Each structure stands twice: as C-alpha cells, then as structure tokens.
Amino acid sequence: MMNRAAIAAAEVILEVYRRPVVAMEKADGSPVTEADQRAETIILEYLAETGLPVLAEESVAAGRIPELGARYFVVDPLDGTKEFLKRNGEFTVNIAYCEDGHPVSGVVLAPATGEIYWGGPDGAFAGRLAGDAIEGVAPLQVAEAEHPLRIVASRSHGHAALAELCDTLEVAEDVSVGSSLKFCLLAKGDAQLYPRFTPTSEWDTAAGQAVLQAAGGVVLGMDGLPLTCGHRDDKFLNAWFVAAASQKLALRALAEMLRFVDA
Numbered sequence: 001m002m003n004r005a006a007i008a009a010a011e012v013i014l015e016v017y018r019r020p021v022v023a024m025e026k027a028d029g030s031p032v033t034e035a036d037q038r039a040e041t042i043i044l045e046y047l048a049e050t051g052l053p054v055l056a057e058e059s060v061a062a063g064r065i066p067e068l069g070a071r072y073f074v075v076d077p078l079d080g081t082k083e084f085l086k087r088n089g090e091f092t093v094n095i096a097y098c099e100d101g102h103p104v105s106g107v108v109l110a111p112a113t114g115e116i117y118w119g120g121p122d123g124a125f126a127g128r129l130a131g132d133a134i135e136g137v138a139p140l141q142v143a144e145a146e147h148p149l150r151i152v153a154s155r156s157h158g159h160a161a162l163a164e165l166c167d168t169l170e171v172a173e174d175v176s177v178g179s180s181l182k183f184c185l186l187a188k189g190d191a192q193l194y195p196r197f198t199p200t201s202e203w204d205t206a207a208g209q210a211v212l213q214a215a216g217g218v219v220l221g222m223d224g225l226p227l228t229c230g231h232r233d234d235k236f237l238n239a240w241f242v243a244a245a246s247q248k249l250a251l252r253a254l255a256e257m258l259r260f261v262d263a
C-alpha cells in the first residue's frame, strides 16, 4: 500500500517536473513547489484507508500536526526539493510506517529514474517502475567492506567537519547525492557511511532508515541509539546522525563526529 501511494505521487511529481517549475518559499525559507503539495495530497488519500495518523512535511508546514499514537506514518512527498529545482533527478518520495517511534517499514522512490527501494520486517528490495508495475525486483543487502570506505554526503548541505572525518576514516571516495537516496546507496552496498552534520526533519530520514535497517544497516543518533520519530517538542527535527553499513562502523564514525559537536 505504501508502494502504491508512492507510485501515484511519483506520477504527479513527474507531470510537474516536465514543465517549467515555479518554487515558492516556506515560512522556514526552504523551497516548496506545486509537486510537493499535490504529491502529499495523493499520499494522504491512500493512507487514509488505514485510519492511522500521518506526520507529513507540507501538512506540518501548514500547521496541521496530528496527535500521534503508537502507530503512524511519516511522509515527505518530495525530499530534495532543491535537487528537483536543479533538475538533476535526485529527489524522492518517502513514506515510512513507525511503531513506538521506530521506523518499521518504508519506501523511497525516485520519480525521475523510476528507482524504488522498500524495506521492512520481510527484508529490503529494489526495483524499477514500469508504468504502475515494479520490475527487476532484487533484494538489498549492505556491503560492509571497510577498506576502501565509500562515504555519501548531501549535495546541498555540506559541512567542514566532513573533510576531516574522511581523512581520519581513510575514505576512498566520497559521493554527493541529494535527498534520501543516500540511505539507498548504503542499502544496496554502493557506499558504507553517511554522516549528517546539518539538520534534517524526521520525514527526511524515517523511510530511508527503514530501508537501510532492513538491508542490514543502522542509523544512529549522537547518543549511539537508532534514530526515533515523533519528537513534537523538537519540532520533529533530527540532530546529527550517522547512517552506516554496520553498527561497528557507525560507532567508529560517531566517536569522530563527537569531536565536532559544539566545535
């Protein structure tokens, strides 16, 4: 059902993507487009069948914050709006299902390329959209190889500490990519580490986290525990985190990242 909702949202996003796009500015200064809003409306229609609350980026921006119980969805209808506006294809539809604050399952779909990644208790999978169908479905599994280490980072939100971390951890290659596709690169074994030094919201990470966890990876906050959702008092913002192919690698990176906290 989450996959169907994401596919329907992707169709609307592509329709907008094919014509000249006009960006508006949200209250927090970040860009939003007609695609973000229309995609979210469609996803909410699909998820309404479940009767569960939905924490969704554009609804929250408009002041519609649901009362979250133990089970709810977290939605970013268009993650990587900056990449969407740059027309580089690196934007995604994200839907996660959470229980007791933990992302349990999720889907990340890149409309421009048709790549779809999903994961949950039954494992993690990737495929490619062919109309409404998904073809070439294959299981996802992280690749833990620690040397050479491949690191992924935000294309639009870098941080000075990243260069130093790359030196310390003997990183072979660093790849920049927009949006939650970074989690998917780890899930499919193309990279091992995604350290995030700049803020994100829960809807930017929940679906990618579910996919990565289902593929054998981890997403840890600075306390060394898996990231959790539903933090209304923090305005649903995540602090720094690290996503990695293994717990061991995540903890090694965290030890380095802690040196930069408040630096």
Ligand SMILES: Nc1ncnc2c1ncn2[C@@H]1O[C@H](COP(=O)(O)O)[C@@H](OP(=O)(O)O)[C@H]1O
Residues within 6 Å of the ligand: 030, 057, 076, 078, 079, 080, 081, 082, 153, 154, 155, 156, 157, 177, 178, 179, 180, 198, 199, 200, 201, 204, 237
């Ligand atoms: N200061 C900030 N506070 C909260 N989230 C931020 C932020 N700066 C960037 N982000 C988030 O980072 C996302 C993009 O990630 P990346 O830089 O890895 O591509 C954006 O998603 P949207 O495009 O959905 O707004 C946005 O939510």
Ligand SMILES: [Mg+2]
Residues within 6 Å of the ligand: 076, 078, 079, 080, 203, 204
């Ligand atoms: Mg986002």
